[in-house]
Amino acid sequence: MPRPRTPLSSYGRISVDAVEYVEGESRRRLVVVKTPEKRHGYWRARTRYRFPSGKLRQVERFDVSAAKAEAALRKALTSIQESTRSEVKRETRMQDLGARFLASKANRAPRTVEGYRDLIERVINPRIGDLAISEVTAERLQRLLDVIVEESGTGTAKNTRAVLSGIMGLAVRSDAMERNPVRDLAPIEGKRVGAKPVPLGDLPGILEAVSGDKQLRIQDMADLVEFIAGTGVRISEAIDLDGPDVGITAPAGIPTIGAVVTVRKSKTDAGVRRLTVPSSVAVMLAARPLGEGPLFPTPLGKRRDRNNTSADWQEARERLELGEYSFHSFRKTVATALDQAGLSARDIAEYLGHTDPHVTMRTYMSKTVGGSRAAEALDLAMHVRQV
Structure with missing residues (x-):
């Protein structure tokens, strides 16, 4: 039965021998000393290493004792393995x-x-x-x-x-x-359960509880929740916004403040859009510092992490007994409010940044509408309790 091949990037048995040089006819030769106690040379440790190319090459090291020679060889083999560790092998973790x-x-x-x-x-x-x-x-x-x-x-x-x-x-x-x-592997079975939308009648009460919670205020989370509830943006889009992405407007003859938010970083190309936000959200944004940094930073002024922010919201909603409503729940609620206000499917898709299923609409329709009808419908949903 043939001997199994040495695996790539590994070596075989290490042999250690006493050796010395002897004078030959034309040059000195290295020979193994049969009686090590009488030797006058060195100890040699050697083995054969199989490189990633598949070639076997002998590697050897010499020293004044058997232990030192073997230690020197093992150190050399370690260096060789480290130099080739970028190769993916069966032994790779x-x-x-x-x-x-x-x-x-x-x-x-x-x-x-x-x-x-x-x-x-x-x-x-x-x-x-x-x-x-x-x-x-x-x-x-x-x-x-x-x-x-x-x-x-x-x-x-x-x-x-x-x-x-x-x-x-x-x-x-x-x-x-x-x-x-x-x-x-077997298919992963199970019905996909999406985010549960917030009932329109419950939305004002939830926002009122959020606004009045001291802990959320300390975390500077209340404005973030109101912004997501009023615009339906993804949590990742909201925390990626910077101050300059907000444009505050005060139209002549109109006593309310307006705001247009430019979403520049999104999950899809369709998500890059400009939104006219509800007036209440515009007032909130106008009261925030609109510097060069994140629009909704952490209390330390850093950009928020999506997972940590979602965990903070989960803790808050459980503490306030608000129900199992994730950030994505508000996105579904916004879609419901806009639908009930009579907006077309195209208008809703553009406001939420959804990719339109129709090639023509996806390619040629503007992605910057997000007009006043949507904002007015959301203002109504956010602040009027339904009976």
Whole structure:
């Protein structure tokens, strides 16, 4: 039976011999001393290392004792392995492969990469980050996803599966695996449960509770919640806004303040838009400092993190017993208010920054309307209790 080949980027058995040079006819030769106690030379430690190219080459080191020679050789082998560690091998750990995957996605949208990183660091690495690629089987991944479905729901499980597929695909393309094991996993079943919209009749009461909460005021969260409830923007869009993105207007002959907000960073191209906001939101914005920094910063003046901000809102709504309404709930409520006010589907899509399903509308219709009819309808929804 043939001897198995030495794996790439690894070495075989280390042999240590006493050696000395002897004079030959034309040159000195290195020979092994059969009786080490009588030697007059050095000790040699050697082995054969298989480089990523597949070639086997002998590596050896000399020193005055067997232990020192072997230590010198092992140190040299470590240096060789470190110089080739950028290669993806079967022994590569999942957390290292995940870091390489993130680096390969550097040209994606920052929020997309942030989502990948969050799943890798929060969900994948704590569970299988120390496994070698060769240890990642379909059975292990299936158990992992089953646990994620149980603990975090089908949405997180599906996103995790997508990231795992990308990570393991990188291993396949690097010849560290023959087949992507994610392809053999069972479909993730479960009805997708979206955000629960805030009933229009409950919206004024919720905003009143938010405005009067001392903790939300300390966190400078009350204005952010009012802004999202009055415009339906995504939380990521709101925290990406800067002061110069707001234009305050005071039309002649009209005693109210107006405001136009330019959303520059969004999930889709259709999301880049200008919004005329409800008058109450305009008054709130006019009272805020509109400097060069974030429009809704943290108490320390930094740009908010989406996950931390969502967690703060969850804590607040549970403390105030406001119901299971996420930031996206307000977005659905805005859509409902605009629909009941008689706005067309196109107007609503443009106000919310949705990608229009019709190619003509998506390509040729303006994405900067967000006009006064929408703002007036939202003012009514935010401040008039329905009976």
